[in-house]
Amino acid sequence: TNDISILAIESSCDETSASIIVNGKVLNNIVATQSVHEKYGGVVPELASRAHQENLIPVVQEAISSSGIAKTQLSAVAFTRGPGLMGSLLVGVSFAKAFARSLDIPLIDVNHMQAHVLAHFIEDPKPAFPFICLTVSGGHTQLVLVKSHLEMEVVGETQDDAVGEAFDKTAKLLGLPYPGGPLVDKYAKEGNPKAFKFPVTRMPGLNYSFSGIKTAVLYFLRDQLQENPKFIEENLPDLCASIQYTLIEMLLIKLKEAVKQFAVKEIAIAGGVSANSGLRNTLAELARRKGWNLYVPKFEYCTDNAAMIAMAAHYKYLKGEFVGLDVTPLAKMKL
Ligand code: KG4
Ligand code: ZN
Structure with missing residues (x-):
């Protein structure tokens, strides 16, 4: 088909999230919130990376299965490149690379701050x-x-x-x-x-x-x-x-x-x-x-989430803005 179907991953801080977007319409937004940080009074980067590593595969599996779209129908995979915690970003970036490589589909890097803004295009009014x-x-x-x-x-x-x-x-x-x-x-x-x-x-x-x-x-x-x-x-x-x-x-x-x-x-x-x-x-x-x-936007799209990453990825896909498998995460990344 000619549908543009993208799997998007967000892992820049303490939420592990995956979303599927088809032709610019967000189908779902699966978020696993990390509670390990509460007792420390702030996000502990090392613990965040480990929790992403545990949560990412189940979150992606849920996003794909609840979308009703076969993995092989995906047009691209998108991920948050930065800004964020380096260890947390690395988990998402590495996963996205392996996933893109295994399906031989393009990879799209997304700026987390740009995605926060594009959350306004998930639903009306825009x-x-x-x-x-x-x-x-x-x-x-x-x-x-x-x-x-x-x-x-x-x-x-x-x-x-x-x-x-x-x-x-x-x-x-x-x-x-x-x-x-x-x-x-x-x-x-x-x-x-x-x-x-x-x-x-x-x-x-x-x-x-x-x-x-x-x-x-x-x-x-x-x-x-x-x-x-x-x-x-x-x-x-x-x-x-x-x-x-x-x-x-x-x-x-x-x-x-x-x-x-x-x-x-x-x-x-x-x-x-x-x-x-x-x-x-x-x-x-x-x-x-x-x-x-x-x-x-709805609260779900205000806090860190993959639906906003998916929205940004859709616009980048339309412009053919892809990255190679040699892409690296950026803890600091300009808009
Ligand atoms: O966007 P977000 O989920 O994660 C980051 O990217 O940081 O924002 C979390 C921040 C926390 O500082 C939290 O205390 C704040 O948003 N926050 C609020 C409220 N809900 C969340 N601050 C003031 N009033 C709220 N109702
Ligand atoms: Zn954020």
Whole structure:
């Protein structure tokens, strides 16, 4: 047949995922989440690689069998080349090479950050070009100007921690388990965002910095706890709401500047932190006031997943952008 059927693999961090896409339509998105990292309070790279090695074959088998497509009908195999953890990437890249070689089909390398943006093309409604995408997760914080499916420019990004990292690290200071982001979101709903004031870091241009708030919260808590050892438990919702408010404020200041600078009204958010209800509500309100069209993918497509890799691979297949078996993963990879 002339169908374009692609198997896509994602293994850049701590989710092992596989997806099948046929003619640009995602058929499934199988994700195995690694829980081994919880007790360490963060992703342990060596443990992540080992878990990928265990999870990858079952995840791929499930993606293929639930798609109803025979392995031999596949047109190409795609994988995340970077950015990500080297050991984790290697598992996916090695598998994809062997798979492509055994079926004698082309290999497609995908940039993980480009894929986060292309998650917006998995389902309707889809943003129109050009649009601005704010990609926010545990590993990345980027403002991307998207000119076409494969033409993107990073116009601003964090110079240190990602915003998800800031959520998780401040949550840890509050005694919350990893990953703390979703818990901060939960407690913030019952708190007053103006109860405590934390500094908003302003970087030049459209860049971000999220390492300052961690230190500010650390010193603030240290002082308060000296006076009242029960300060955190007595103020948890207000603390979470105030921290979240500050982080959202920092994200939106630069987003508004970018919108002005590039004169676009199509705005998209991507990445795990786009699940944050405070960010969603504030953005929805802002979009209404400013007349922006706002796009937020399903949560399943916001966190790391292979469906977004499959979507990127589909567009690369159409352009004949393949790589050889000598391709290597890149821990750092530019858009
Ligand atoms: O995209 P993702 O699953 O993985 C990375 O590529 O990093 O993002 C995970 C990050 C974590 O930092 C997690 O705490 C954060 O997204 N996160 C949230 C929420 N849900 C996930 N942060 C704030 N509020 C949430 N509701
Ligand atoms: Zn990611």
